[in-house]
Amino acid sequence: MADGPLMESHTVLFVLIAVGLDGLAGLAGGVLSERWLHQRLPALVAFAAGTLLSAVFLEVLPQAVEVQGAATFTWAFASFVALALLEWALGHHPHHAEAAAGHAHGHHAHPGTPTLPVTLLASDALHNVGDGAAVAAAFLVSPQAGIATAFAVIVHELPQEVGDYALLRAAGWSRGGSLVALAGVQLTAAIGAAGVLLGTRMLPSLQGTVLAIAGGSFLYIGAVDLLPEMRRGPDARQRLVGFLCGLLLIGGLHFAEAFTGGHG
Numbered sequence: 001m002a003d004g005p006l007m008e009s010h011t012v013l014f015v016l017i018a019v020g021l022d023g024l025a026g027l028a029g030g031v032l033s034e035r036w037l038h039q040r041l042p043a044l045v046a047f048a049a050g051t052l053l054s055a056v057f058l059e060v061l062p063q064a065v066e067v068q069g070a071a072t073f074t075w076a077f078a079s080f081v082a083l084a085l086l087e088w089a090l091g092h093h094p095h096h097a098e099a100a101a102g103h104a105h106g107h108h109a110h111p112g113t114p115t116l117p118v119t120l121l122a123s124d125a126l127h128n129v130g131d132g133a134a135v136a137a138a139f140l141v142s143p144q145a146g147i148a149t150a151f152a153v154i155v156h157e158l159p160q161e162v163g164d165y166a167l168l169r170a171a172g173w174s175r176g177g178s179l180v181a182l183a184g185v186q187l188t189a190a191i192g193a194a195g196v197l198l199g200t201r202m203l204p205s206l207q208g209t210v211l212a213i214a215g216g217s218f219l220y221i222g223a224v225d226l227l228p229e230m231r232r233g234p235d236a237r238q239r240l241v242g243f244l245c246g247l248l249l250i251g252g253l254h255f256a257e258a259f260t261g262g263h264g
């Protein structure tokens with residue numbers, strides 16, 4: 001538990017590093033080569049699904065239960081349903097995989113429903129505030145939960161950012177303008193993180209609630225947005241390997257820590 005001032009400054013440092021790395025993920029679409037993306041995107045999406053789902057079930061929800069008790073599941077359920085309704089209300093957000101796949105295959109992902117860049121960036125910013133809050137809440141509970149959550153956040157942002165970059169370019173934005181906008185929007189995660197770090201001083205139950213909400217939304221993104229991509233298109237083996245790598249990454253962290261007695 002992060003009570004002492006020393007632990008607290010460590011927690012803040014960890015959160016800063018995680019948010020910074022998350023910001024760098026905003027550059028993925030412009031920095032990674034199109035050829036590499038074309039080959040590896042299905043695996044990357046599956047990797048993100050595996051990372052998110054194992055983080056939800058091995059770290060985020062168990063830690064939230066420790067802090068928050070059974071109310072965890074009410075919050076997680078509420079955030080899952082809220083995301084489903086939001087996606088329904090906004091129309092299908094050309095998310096991570098499809099938009100990115102459109103990019104990698106060199107055609108526009110959703111010719112019928114162009115997303116306005118400003119809408120896209122605003123909803124991204126909102127999403128990133130939530131991601132930043134989740135990372136901070138997880139680091140407040142334990143470094144291990146924090147690292148697992150940070151991995152889950154950064155890995156699922158990669159295909160998302162690739163797709164967003166493709167949409168901005170398709171809307172006529174310059175390469176530099178797109179990258180600056182995406183990295184800037186990505187750094188709104190710092191607002192969510194700062195909100196949790198400061199807010200928990202006044203309202204200690206906040207971190208449990210934030211973790212529970214993050215659990216529900218990671219579950220939604222992993223199971224509803226990303227996992228169905230596993231069943232589509234060629235490269236089935238590549239996607240399976242990506243998914244298993246995601247499970248192994250977070251599962252490995254979890255069990256390594258359990259064996260060395262890091263936390264219960």
Ligand SMILES: [Zn+2]
Pocket residue numbers: 127128131153156157
């Ligand atoms: Zn995210």
